[in-house]
Amino acid sequence: xNGADMNPWADLKVALxxxxxxxxxxxxxxxxxxxxxxxxxxxLIPQLIVRVESEAELGEVLAQCHARRLSVTFRAAGxxxxxxxxxxxxLILLGRAWRSHQILDDGAAICLQPGVIGARANQLxxxxxxxxxxxxxxxxxxxxxxxxxxxASGMCCGTAQNSYHTLRDIRVMLADGALLDTADPxxxxxxxxxxxxxxxxxxxxxxxxxxxxxxxxKIRHKYRLKNTTGYALNSxxxxxxGIEILKHxxxxxxxxxxxxxxxxxxxxxxxxxxxxxxxFFPDMQSTCRATIALKQxxxxxxxxxxxxxxxxxxxxxxxxxxxxxxxDGAAALxxxxxxxxxxxxxxxxxxxxxxLEGLKTLEPLVFTREVATYELYWKIRKGLFPAVxxxxxxxxxxxxxxxxxxxxxxxxxxxxxxxxxxxxxxPETILFGHALEGNLHFVFPQGFEKPGExxxxxxxxxxxxxxxxxxxxxxxKAEHGTGRNMAxxxxxxxGSDAYQLxxxxxxxxxxxxxxxxxxxxxxxxxxxxxxLKPLPAADPLVDKCIECGFCEAVCPSKDxxxxxxxxxVVRRELARLDALGSSASEAERQRHDILLADYDYQGxxxxxxxxxCATQCPVGINTGDLVRGLRHExxxxxxxxxxxxxxxxxxxxxVARGALNVAGVGQAVLxxxxxxxxxxxxxxxxxxxxxQWTPSLPRAASIKVLERAAKRADAGRDKVVYLPxxxxxxxxxxxxxxxxxxVMEITLALLDKAGFExxxxxxxxxxxxxxxxxxxxxxDEAEHKARELNRExxxxxxxxxxxxxxxxxxxxxxxxxxxxxxxxxQEPVAFAHDxxxxxxxxxxxxxxxxxxxxxxxxxMGLADKFVALARVCAxxxxxxxxxxxxxxxxxxxxxxxxLNASALQGLAAQVASCSAGYSNSRTCEIGLSQHSGIPYxxxxxxxxxxxxxxxxxxxxxxx
Numbered sequence: 016x017n018g019a020d021m022n023p024w025a026d027l028k029v030a031l032x033x034x035x036x037x038x039x040x041x042x043x044x045x046x047x048x049x050x051x052x053x054x055x056x057x058x059l060i061p062q063l064i065v066r067v068e069s070e071a072e073l074g075e076v077l078a079q080c081h082a083r084r085l086s087v088t089f090r091a092a093g094x095x096x097x098x099x100x101x102x103x104x105x106l107i108l109l110g111r112a113w114r115s116h117q118i119l120d121d122g123a124a125i126c127l128q129p130g131v132i133g134a135r136a137n138q139l140x141x142x143x144x145x146x147x148x149x150x151x152x153x154x155x156x157x158x159x160x161x162x163x164x165x166x167a168s169g170m171c172c173g174t175a176q177n178s179y180h181t182l183r184d185i186r187v188m189l190a191d192g193a194l195l196d197t198a199d200p201x202x203x204x205x206x207x208x209x210x211x212x213x214x215x216x217x218x219x220x221x222x223x224x225x226x227x228x229x230x231x232x233k234i235r236h237k238y239r240l241k242n243t244t245g246y247a248l249n250s251x252x253x254x255x256x257g258i259e260i261l262k263h264x265x266x267x268x269x270x271x272x273x274x275x276x277x278x279x280x281x282x283x284x285x286x287x288x289x290x291x292x293x294x295f296f297p298d299m300q301s302t303c304r305a306t307i308a309l310k311q312x313x314x315x316x317x318x319x320x321x322x323x324x325x326x327x328x329x330x331x332x333x334x335x336x337x338x339x340x341x342x343d344g345a346a347a348l349x350x351x352x353x354x355x356x357x358x359x360x361x362x363x364x365x366x367x368x369x370x371l372e373g374l375k376t377l378e379p380l381v382f383t384r385e386v387a388t389y390e391l392y393w394k395i396r397k398g399l400f401p402a403v404x405x406x407x408x409x410x411x412x413x414x415x416x417x418x419x420x421x422x423x424x425x426x427x428x429x430x431x432x433x434x435x436x437x438x439x440x441x442p443e444t445i446l447f448g449h450a451l452e453g454n455l456h457f458v459f460p461q462g463f464e465k466p467g468e469x470x471x472x473x474x475x476x477x478x479x480x481x482x483x484x485x486x487x488x489x490x491x492k493a494e495h496g497t498g499r500n501m502a503x504x505x506x507x508x509x510g511s512d513a514y515q516l517x518x519x520x521x522x523x524x525x526x527x528x529x530x531x532x533x534x535x536x537x538x539x540x541x542x543x544x545x546x547l548k549p550l551p552a553a554d555p556l557v558d559k560c561i562e563c564g565f566c567e568a569v570c571p572s573k574d575x576x577x578x579x580x581x582x583x584v585v586r587r588e589l590a591r592l593d594a595l596g597s598s599a600s601e602a603e604r605q606r607h608d609i610l611l612a613d614y615d616y617q618g619x620x621x622x623x624x625x626x627x628c629a630t631q632c633p634v635g636i637n638t639g640d641l642v643r644g645l646r647h648e649x650x651x652x653x654x655x656x657x658x659x660x661x662x663x664x665x666x667x668x669x670v671a672r673g674a675l676n677v678a679g680v681g682q683a684v685l686x687x688x689x690x691x692x693x694x695x696x697x698x699x700x701x702x703x704x705x706x707q708w709t710p711s712l713p714r715a716a717s718i719k720v721l722e723r724a725a726k727r728a729d730a731g732r733d734k735v736v737y738l739p740x741x742x743x744x745x746x747x748x749x750x751x752x753x754x755x756x757x758v759m760e761i762t763l764a765l766l767d768k769a770g771f772e773x774x775x776x777x778x779x780x781x782x783x784x785x786x787x788x789x790x791x792x793x794x795d796e797a798e799h800k801a802r803e804l805n806r807e808x809x810x811x812x813x814x815x816x817x818x819x820x821x822x823x824x825x826x827x828x829x830x831x832x833x834x835x836x837x838x839x840x841q842e843p844v845a846f847a848h849d850x851x852x853x854x855x856x857x858x859x860x861x862x863x864x865x866x867x868x869x870x871x872x873x874x875m876g877l878a879d880k881f882v883a884l885a886r887v888c889a890x891x892x893x894x895x896x897x898x899x900x901x902x903x904x905x906x907x908x909x910x911x912x913x914l915n916a917s918a919l920q921g922l923a924a925q926v927a928s929c930s931a932g933y934s935n936s937r938t939c940e941i942g943l944s945q946h947s948g949i950p951y952x953x954x955x956x957x958x959x960x961x962x963x964x965x966x967x968x969x970x971x972x973x974x
Contacts, residue, residue, distance in 0.1 A: 097498020
């Protein structure tokens with residue numbers, strides 16, 4: 016047997032190398048582990064990962080895999096909860112090229128490629144007051160490919176607006192490489208000619224199914240409920256034509272019948288007026304009765320939460336106090352009402368009150384239209400799954416399943432289900448779900464390491480399957496897709512006739528069973544108990560991670576190296592291998608060493624540590640904290656250097672300004688091309704230790720402007736302490752920008768125009784908030800610089816009497832988190848919006864400008880103010896979509912420039928119509944200028960250009 020026969024995946028990689036670049040053929044231990052994990056509690060490590068960027072590449076992969084009898088699994092975002100996106104064979108990942116869209120019929124429809132995030136689709140449709148029908152809780156992270164492949168629904172979607180029912184057209188590649196676009200008559204005609212046997216087979220199955228009265232009735236009953244167990248058999252009774260049957264069978268097929276290359280949805284109205292109420296009931300029975308009554312009311316959603324569910328979130332910040340005082344056995348309904356006008360909304364709220372009249376509630380039913388409270392109510396509901404994850408014991412996983420009962424039997428079903436959980440020793444289980452559809456999610460922590468745990472879990476699932484699927488005629492999987500956890504129970508729920516029908520469907524599409532095998536259909540009765548994911552303790556900072564992947568959409572390194580979820584996955588595997596100690600095999604030791612070596616770049620060096628992941632994480636994990644800790648361990652030997660720089664910081668910044676002047680001379684002499692060649696060569700010779708020169712590198716700033724400002728005083732003016740960051744003290748204006756002033760000059764001019772006296776702290780050239788040191792893991796020096804700054808700011812502000820304006824957003828956030836609470840820190844956007852606008856006469860510029868909301872601004876909740884400020888100052892404002900953190904990350908734009916380049920892919924095309932861009936971090940603006948083709952400046956420059964002085968109408972609070 017030759018080498019290729021022994022390792023068909025290596026042979027496959029060689030075969031694909033001629034058509035797919037080597038960097039997109041991935042088989043190293045670190046990335047196959049990291050990229051191969053999804054949100055489920057299963058782990059399979061792919062032998063080869065192929066990142067495809069086109070249908071042609073996909074077709075080549077399928078052909079080569081078919082020739083070698085190798086199975087393939089398709090993956091979009093990997094938020095799937097039931098193991099649909101894991102494999103131990105070939106994993107096909109979607110690259111950036113799969114994110115296109117097309118708005119059709121003035122928003123009545125939208126064509127989406129599978130890599131488009133669900134929330135992005137709704138953002139595109141918002142100007143038309145439309146949205147896609149499916150609205151899963153993971154919509155900010157999950158992609159259209161997964162939404163369609165799992166027939167995901169959600170809070171307000173019900174059964175009428177899921178992918179199956181809002182599908183207009185589909186473009187799909189089958190196992191044999193054939194491509195069908197149902198929106199293209201020529202494609203349909205060609206497919207009918209080439210695949211007549213497949214279409215005839217589907218039409219034959221449809222006729223047989225409709226002719227089988229009991230089976231047809233069962234199918235109609237099952238899809239009266241939410242149901243994603245098995246294949247979409249309703250397509251066989253809903254349609255006669257083979258093309259229509261095919262395209263609807265693809266919905267919910269979990270990648271087992273073909274690859275969805277694009278999907279066209281008929282969109283639904285996005286009602287703009289919204290209100291919500293939390294209704295508390297004394298027991299589950301009365302809660303379910305209220306649900307049944309509300310089925311006929313004009314509501315958008317009714318979400319049920321049992322007492323255990325409410326208890327899991329009652330102590331979180333901002334939660335209503337009433338949650339803590341609810342009696343045992345109580346339950347709640349979150350009732351959401353939407354309309355297109357205030358009058359219509361009011362009428363619908365009154366209809367809900369009338370519907371519930373006579374039903375006892377623990378608190379009066381009160382609707383809120385206040386945005387913050389409305390969002391809080393939904394935050395309670397959406398936080399239930401992760402709430403269990405946050406309190407589980409380290410080493411255990413979180414199981415979430417979703418079943419559906421006939422809604423008229425919901426109260427019986429809930430009682431029976433609760434009894435089953437208690438019987439098998441799961442008293443901590445929480446129940447919640449989309450009550451109008453009889454759809455319940457149950458969530459509980461589960462360990463698999465201790466003796467008897469697997470058997471206990473099996474006994475529980477056996478009884479749940481019997482109860483829901485047989486005794487109540489419900490759905491074992493209502494909206495999360497069948498996956499590996501329920502594949503062994505499909506026949507139990509559906510019966511042998513329907514089950515064999517599903518196998519016939521699979522055989523028609525994929526006779527060799529190469530597309531995502533063991534998902535949906537499996538003849539392995541213990542499949543759900545195999546390949547369970549280990550979750551060992553790795554670090555208290557991240558041990559609560561449930562690997563959901565919600566963080567990935569905002570991560571700047573997601574298209575370059577690893578995401579926060581993937582960084583945690585690898586750290587856990589390293590911890591597991593470490594724990595083996597002397598019992599580790601030679602292969603395990605080698606694997607550990609490879610992972611550790613590769614993690615230095617993949618996990619540590621290319622992490623921006625921006626904290627955006629924490630804003631999306633259901634349990635608030637900031638993976639940047641983990642990375643900073645790892646940098647601390649790695650850089651212990653550099654503590655002395657950090658101390659010397661910190662203690663001589665004025666000198667260090669003078670050296671940096673000198674280097675900028677030298678770079679300017681070099682650019683003038685050599686030109687941009689020559690400078691790029693010389694600096695690139697020097698960087699290479701230094702082992703990548705020297706920073707990368709970039710054409711957008713600015714002039715050196717002059718801090719003499721601070722010395723002049725410090726000498727000015729005006730007792731009649733309101734005072735503000737102005738803290739220029741070390742970045743703005745070093746980095747002046749861009750060389751090729753019409754705005755020739757430094758940020759310090761702009762800030763001081765604007766404060767003067769608005770009637771403020773700027774107080775400059777003592778020794779301004781020496782001050783630093785410490786963030787530059789903390790980001791590199793030099794915590795001791797970071798603390799020293801923070802204490803030093805704290806002392807000087809307390810003196811300058813008279814112990815917090817005067818507010819402090821820092822001209823750089825990331826520094827402002829860091830200072831807020833680490834300095835004295837008496838200090839009132841303001842960053843540029845908030846200060847300008849809240850305290851400068853009212854003092855200035857504004858005349859909007861007749862320009863289109865771009866805005867980059869920095870990661871720190873997002874974390875401080877300033878995105879809306881940022882955009883609002885820009886819209887006051889310019890007639891048109893562009894906020895580039897899906898550009899979150901720019902990846903410059905302080906100095907990484909110089910030391911790891913590929914991170915900045917990757918994070919800003921697609922920016923230039925979105926801002927091509929803009930005269931300039933504006934942000935609130937000088938370093939970020941360098942990278943943004945480099946990759947956008949337009950100059951980026953401080954947002955204070957925009958305000959200064961659009962304003963003139965007038966008599967102050969308001970003073971700064973506390974001044």
